[in-house]
Amino acid sequence: MQEKERPYHHGDLKRVIIETALDMLREERGWQFTLREVARRAGVSHAAPYKHFPDKGALLTELALLGFAQMRQELAAAIETAPQNEVRRVFFAMADAYVRFGAANPALYRLMFSADAGKIHDLYLSEIPMATFGLLLAILERGQQQGVLRQRPVQGQAAACWAQVHGFTLLSIDGLLLPEKVGDNAFEAALTTLLEGLEG
Amino acid sequence: MQEKERPYHHGDLKRVIIETALDMLREERGWQFTLREVARRAGVSHAAPYKHFPDKGALLTELALLGFAQMRQELAAAIETAPQNEVRRVFFAMADAYVRFGAANPALYRLMFSADAGKIHDLYLSEIPMATFGLLLAILERGQQQGVLRQRPVQGQAAACWAQVHGFTLLSIDGLLLPEKVGDNAFEAALTTLLEGLEG
DNA sequence: GCCTCAATGTAGGCACTGTCAACAATATTT
DNA sequence: AAATATTGTTGACAGTGCCTACATTGAGGC
Numbered sequence: 001m002q003e004k005e006r007p008y009h010h011g012d013l014k015r016v017i018i019e020t021a022l023d024m025l026r027e028e029r030g031w032q033f034t035l036r037e038v039a040r041r042a043g044v045s046h047a048a049p050y051k052h053f054p055d056k057g058a059l060l061t062e063l064a065l066l067g068f069a070q071m072r073q074e075l076a077a078a079i080e081t082a083p084q085n086e087v088r089r090v091f092f093a094m095a096d097a098y099v100r101f102g103a104a105n106p107a108l109y110r111l112m113f114s115a116d117a118g119k120i121h122d123l124y125l126s127e128i129p130m131a132t133f134g135l136l137l138a139i140l141e142r143g144q145q146q147g148v149l150r151q152r153p154v155q156g157q158a159a160a161c162w163a164q165v166h167g168f169t170l171l172s173i174d175g176l177l178l179p180e181k182v183g184d185n186a187f188e189a190a191l192t193t194l195l196e197g198l199e200g
Numbered sequence: 201m202q203e204k205e206r207p208y209h210h211g212d213l214k215r216v217i218i219e220t221a222l223d224m225l226r227e228e229r230g231w232q233f234t235l236r237e238v239a240r241r242a243g244v245s246h247a248a249p250y251k252h253f254p255d256k257g258a259l260l261t262e263l264a265l266l267g268f269a270q271m272r273q274e275l276a277a278a279i280e281t282a283p284q285n286e287v288r289r290v291f292f293a294m295a296d297a298y299v300r301f302g303a304a305n306p307a308l309y310r311l312m313f314s315a316d317a318g319k320i321h322d323l324y325l326s327e328i329p330m331a332t333f334g335l336l337l338a339i340l341e342r343g344q345q346q347g348v349l350r351q352r353p354v355q356g357q358a359a360a361c362w363a364q365v366h367g368f369t370l371l372s373i374d375g376l377l378l379p380e381k382v383g384d385n386a387f388e389a390a391l392t393t394l395l396e397g398l399e400g
Numbered sequence: 401g402c403c404t405c406a407a408t409g410t411a412g413g414c415a416c417t418g419t420c421a422a423c424a425a426t427a428t429t430t
Numbered sequence: 431a432a433a434t435a436t437t438g439t440t441g442a443c444a445g446t447g448c449c450t451a452c453a454t455t456g457a458g459g460c
Contacts, residue, residue, distance in 0.1 A: 045410050133381055156389020159382040163390050167367020181333055182359040189356020190363050197397025245439050
């Protein structure tokens, strides 16, 4: 005698589960992901998710992929807002968007780079993350062609950028960039150092 | 009728538990830490650890602290092996030791920077990690005084270094620094970029 | 329309976990 | 020696991921 007579077959439970999980990732700061809790919140029995995901790791992997997709989108958008001929500003815009994404979605970002899902690793070679990395390579190449950046193997420079921004994002998420340690506007400072290393 | 008639009171179970946990951190690549498993391996009942640690998080926190202590020690040792007046080599030695530590103790390193323990964060202000950070600051200051490094706020430069090396370590642990993406010797490349950003 | 059948939901059970309370054995203090 | 505090064990509880058995439903062939 329930008011909302939900049909026995949910329709698109898979999407709902993913959506719910993403919501919880946004809300729960503590991040201890529980499949049963997701099911509960989705208003479905605790075993229902198993009809759509072989196991917990599969769901996590899918969430991570969605995270990469969203991040790539935001990075690309941020890049376009900058004047394309000024490499420095393009670069800054990208880095800023990157860290901002991490700060806005800490649990998701953590998940994306967490080995929790186990076999996520094959996935880092997959298209979306690779494409994101490609954005960075393109900027660096352009910068070198314009003579703004040092002539170095772009892959190495890309590694430097990636490590720096990734590290900064994680430290920031973990709340370790305390002013006592690192001063205020640590982000600008760190990015400046990185840029000065890239520039000729 | 056991051969080794272990006394009912273990003696220093606390140390043994920590030791066992560290061993397991070294061995288990997958890292899903289980208190009961530690107790089992220590040859003790599953609730025994609770006489020495209020909860799982407390043990993790202690392990993290030990990790920081060991790392600080190794970094300090590495620094001393380099000619003290050549900032560049001192810096490189430190960075190298840092990444090497992470690569040698992936699970422990992860734990040190994982919010798993919850309230670890208060601890990042504590002496040992702070002292490690101090090592870095000292190098940078010396470098600036010698005129080898750009005159910038050291804290900002330190943030750049920390983020870069931390990020690189994590990416390396996670096996994301694939040659297809980042080339071979990505480490030297990234460090070079960082150094060129620090140097005048 | 009806009957099969695969898809998708539920219920319950298994082994495991962190944690706690009750109890047992030992050290320590008085 | 007796009382007490410390440190171990056992057994329980709720919660987890995952599995199997079963219920309900939608889609396709007749």
